[in-house]
Amino acid sequence: MTEFNEPSKVDEELLSAFVDGELRGDELKEVEQRLATDPAARELVDELRTLSSELQSLPIETVGQSLRDSVMQRAERAMLLGTADPPTVPTQQADGSRRWAWAAMAIAATLLLTIYLPSTQQEDETVVLAKSAPSKVPTGSMQIEAREDAATADLPESTSPAADQAESAGNQGATTSDSRQPSDFAKSKASPPVGKARSQLGGERATTRAEVVETEPVTPAMQSRMASSPPSIPEDASQTVGDGLTCEVHITLGDGTQSVAKFDGWLERVGISLEENDRADKPGASSPPTEVLSATRSRALAIDEELPVQYVLVEAPIKPIESALAQCNLDTFNCPTIRVVADNDLPVPNVERLRRWERKADEQPAAESDDPLVQSSAIQAVNQGRATRIDRARLNDADRQQPMQQQRYAKGQAIADDGPVEDPVRVLFVLQQAADLREPTTVETESESPDKR
Amino acid sequence: MRNVTNDSNDTDDRRLVQSTLAGDQDAFGILVERHQDRIFNTLVRVLGCRDDARDMVQDAFVQAFVKLESFRGDAKFYTWVYRIAMNLALSHRRRRRPIDSLDAAKENVGQEPMSQQPTAAQALLDQERVDQLQHALLQLGDEHRQILVLREFEGCDYEAISEILDMPVGTVRSRLYRARMQLKQQLRKMLPDEIAKSE
Numbered sequence: 001m002t003e004f005n006e007p008s009k010v011d012e013e014l015l016s017a018f019v020d021g022e023l024r025g026d027e028l029k030e031v032e033q034r035l036a037t038d039p040a041a042r043e044l045v046d047e048l049r050t051l052s053s054e055l056q057s058l059p060i061e062t063v064g065q066s067l068r069d070s071v072m073q074r075a076e077r078a079m080l081l082g083t084a085d086p087p088t089v090p091t092q093q094a095d096g097s098r099r100w101a102w103a104a105m106a107i108a109a110t111l112l113l114t115i116y117l118p119s120t121q122q123e124d125e126t127v128v129l130a131k132s133a134p135s136k137v138p139t140g141s142m143q144i145e146a147r148e149d150a151a152t153a154d155l156p157e158s159t160s161p162a163a164d165q166a167e168s169a170g171n172q173g174a175t176t177s178d179s180r181q182p183s184d185f186a187k188s189k190a191s192p193p194v195g196k197a198r199s200q201l202g203g204e205r206a207t208t209r210a211e212v213v214e215t216e217p218v219t220p221a222m223q224s225r226m227a228s229s230p231p232s233i234p235e236d237a238s239q240t241v242g243d244g245l246t247c248e249v250h251i252t253l254g255d256g257t258q259s260v261a262k263f264d265g266w267l268e269r270v271g272i273s274l275e276e277n278d279r280a281d282k283p284g285a286s287s288p289p290t291e292v293l294s295a296t297r298s299r300a301l302a303i304d305e306e307l308p309v310q311y312v313l314v315e316a317p318i319k320p321i322e323s324a325l326a327q328c329n330l331d332t333f334n335c336p337t338i339r340v341v342a343d344n345d346l347p348v349p350n351v352e353r354l355r356r357w358e359r360k361a362d363e364q365p366a367a368e369s370d371d372p373l374v375q376s377s378a379i380q381a382v383n384q385g386r387a388t389r390i391d392r393a394r395l396n397d398a399d400r401q402q403p404m405q406q407q408r409y410a411k412g413q414a415i416a417d418d419g420p421v422e423d424p425v426r427v428l429f430v431l432q433q434a435a436d437l438r439e440p441t442t443v444e445t446e447s448e449s450p451d452k453r
Numbered sequence: 454m455r456n457v458t459n460d461s462n463d464t465d466d467r468r469l470v471q472s473t474l475a476g477d478q479d480a481f482g483i484l485v486e487r488h489q490d491r492i493f494n495t496l497v498r499v500l501g502c503r504d505d506a507r508d509m510v511q512d513a514f515v516q517a518f519v520k521l522e523s524f525r526g527d528a529k530f531y532t533w534v535y536r537i538a539m540n541l542a543l544s545h546r547r548r549r550r551p552i553d554s555l556d557a558a559k560e561n562v563g564q565e566p567m568s569q570q571p572t573a574a575q576a577l578l579d580q581e582r583v584d585q586l587q588h589a590l591l592q593l594g595d596e597h598r599q600i601l602v603l604r605e606f607e608g609c610d611y612e613a614i615s616e617i618l619d620m621p622v623g624t625v626r627s628r629l630y631r632a633r634m635q636l637k638q639q640l641r642k643m644l645p646d647e648i649a650k651s652e
Contacts, residue, residue, distance in 0.1 A: 016630040020604065022611050048633060054586055055605040061497040062490045063507055068482040071511050075481075075518040349619040352540070356596045358547065366594045368631065 015041055019048040246318075246425040247351045248341040251328060252361075253433050259334040260310065263431060266327040267312075267387050270320035274312075274387045312429040316385020318350045321427050322357070326373040329357040330365045337361050350425055385424055466530040473521060481521075485514050488531055491607075492538050498602045499542045501591040509545060513538035532617060535607075539617075543595050589639035597632035604629055 011034075017023050018031045034041050253259035264274050314321055328335040340355045357366060367373065466487075472480035489510055496506035517524070517534045524533055590598055603609045603617060614629075615622045 012634075013627050013630040016633060017611075017626050020611070020629070022626065047637070051633060051636065052605060054582065055590075055601070058498075058583060058586060058606075060490075061494045061503065061506075063493045063510065066486055067489045067507070067511055067514065068485045071485050071514040071518070072478060072482055074511060074515045078515050078519050352619065355543070360547075364594070366596060 011041075012044060015044050016048055019045055019052060246348075246427050247354060248428045248430055249325060249354060250337075250339045250341055250430045250432070251335050252337045253431055254332075254334045254336045256433060260431060262331065262334045263312075263324075263328065263429075266324040267314070269327070270316075270323045272314055272316050272320055272324065272385045272387050274389065309433075310389060310429075310431040312387050312389050312431065314385060314387045314427045314429060315424050316387075317423065318353055318425050320385060321425070322353050323373045325354055325357040326367040326371060329359055329367040332359070332365060335359075354427070387429075463529050463531075467526060470521065470524060470526075470530055473518070481514075481518055484530065484534075488534060489514070491531070492535060495535070495602055495606055496538060496542050498587075498590055498606055499539070499598060500546055501587065505545060506542070509538055509541045512541050516541070528616070532613075536617060539599060543599070546595065585640060585643050589636055589643065592639045593632060593635055596628065597635055600625065600628050601632045601636065 014023065014027060014031050018028070018035075023031055031041075035045065251263070253263075267274055314324075325338065328338055338357060338359045340351060340358055359365060466484060469480040469484050473484070492513065493506050493510050496509050497503055500506050500509065513534055516537050520537075524530065528536075590601065593601070600614060600618065603614045609617065611622045611625045611629075614625045618625070620628075
């Protein structure tokens with residue numbers, strides 16, 4: 001894409017930074033000297049300046065009205081719904097029918113946020129119940145008291161498609177790894193914990209197992225999301241390392257076995273060793289991440305269960321994961337679509353780094369072949385992390401009984417090309433044959449491939 | 454140029470945040486009115502649609518209000534809301550079909566009279582060029598459009614962009630360069646249409 005043959009791309013980056021007034025010291029002198037002697041460089045600088053000036057000269061758009069009232073009204077609703085409970089203290093503004101309509105949606109949201117692990121063998125195991133309940137809210141007239149058991153005790157039966165869906169998912173059974181008391185879900189409904197579990201962003205580890213976790217209140221935007229998206233990973237969990245999951249990355253495979261091999265190759269290239277999950281042969285290998293899978297399996301909307309699907313749990317610093325994903329992004333044939341699933345609109349830096357490499361079927365790659373993230377020479381990766389392939393057949397076997405192992409990789413062993421070495425995070429890759437991108441006969445042939453691995 | 458991290462209203466913003474947390478809703482209303490247009494202008498560039506941008510601005514402030522307690526003041530209030538808004542906008546855009554025609558882009562961005570007096574430079578930009586630039590911006594990938602918006606419309610320096618996007622300054626520099634090259638490429642693609650129209 002280089003349109004200027006004279007300067008190299010790195011040089012052109014310098015010229016771009018020069019236009020922005022971001023060069024200092026030697027770099028500035030270098031560019032100034034070059035501009036004095038190089039017409040091509042001067043031409044590029046002129047072009048960039050013109051472009052920048054034109055962009056800055058675009059008309060300024062204004063809303064044209066104050067959003068204050070509408071924002072405050074919606075915020076009030078959100079705070080009301082943030083409890084996910086019918087209010088015991090009536091709010092000043094909301095009339096009865098309107099309040100209960102919103103409360104019904106909040107209840108449906110609570111059900112959607114209930115995370116299940118489908119099981120055919122252990123249907124008496126526990127579930128993680130995510131209950132909307134912010135610990136503190138801005139005080140004032142919007143603050144309302146929440147009854148801890150209201151969300152479930154007053155639950156109308158099948159009040160919405162969302163509720164139906166959640167109920168249906170719940171009937172499939174559920175499990176978590178370390179809290180194995182039978183019927184915790186029913187127990188939770190009858191007498192939910194009074195205390196509210198809370199973890200700090202980026203701080204202490206989230207409590208994701210069989211306990212109440214806080215979720216963000218339901219806003220109109222969230223309602224929209226819930227209509228089209230699977231349940232969310234709690235925000236706090238997405239920040240954790242160890243028993244938390246940063247996000248899922250759903251990748252469709254363009255060519256079955258070949259695409260899987262490509263994916264494996266990208267992982268290896270960035271220093272993430274792939275281990276088949278076979279504990280019988282490899283004592284000490286990681287156990288399947290049951291709570292991770294519970295979240296995944298609950299996302300029936302996101303995963304077509306009729307097609308072969310592979311789960312690959314990667315535990316590594318974010319950079320090599322991002323690097324592998326950037327290479328996926330470049331390969332439109334083997335990875336026609338890439339989607340990061342975290343359902344969290346607030347900034348989560350690690351998730352946002354991976355979101356950069358999302359791609360729809362009709363989109364061009366965001367990555368470029370000369371991007372350092374996809375250049376093997378720049379990666380210099382050894383022992384960056386580990387990936388574990390989890391076969392579907394294994395989802396229901398005794399592996400689930402094993403507690404999650406905390407795998408951390410020595411910072412000293414990870415080699416990064418710049419910046420500090422980061423702590424490992426956990427990302428679950430969900431690889432699935434892209435059925436709609438293949439001819440029917442090809443799909444039939446290829447669809448068996450991933451499972452054979 | 455405005456700079457997200459050098460907002461002179463920052464101290465006042467913090468005071469309004471504290472007032473809101475203490476129960477004064479009017480204080481948050483002031484924050485909304487103070488920042489709504491700036492965020493709106495940015496989101497129009499990102500989304501290419503005034504209606505969507507207006508919705509996203511409202512959603513962002515609603516989320517900010519609900520999450521206000523988690524705002525610890527490490528960043529400027531505006532930066533914090535901006536990041537919420539940008540994430541909402543990008544998520545929204547990912548769920549929506551891309552705008553694929555100049556006419557559609559014009560329709561969505563709108564040709565409504567602007568509330569502010571045009572600068573001399575604006576006057577120099579004829580409407581066709583405005584349309585081209587807006588359309589070309591919408592053709593960029595999210596990460597390229599986002600960084601261009603931060604630089605050219607928000608007036609952020611590299612350090613501020615680095616803070617907002619959580620990436621090294623070196624990456625900001627290279628990505629901005631790539632974004633500009635892609636924008637040039639998109640604009641170049643429009644030239645044949647322009648020539649054809651003139652014939």
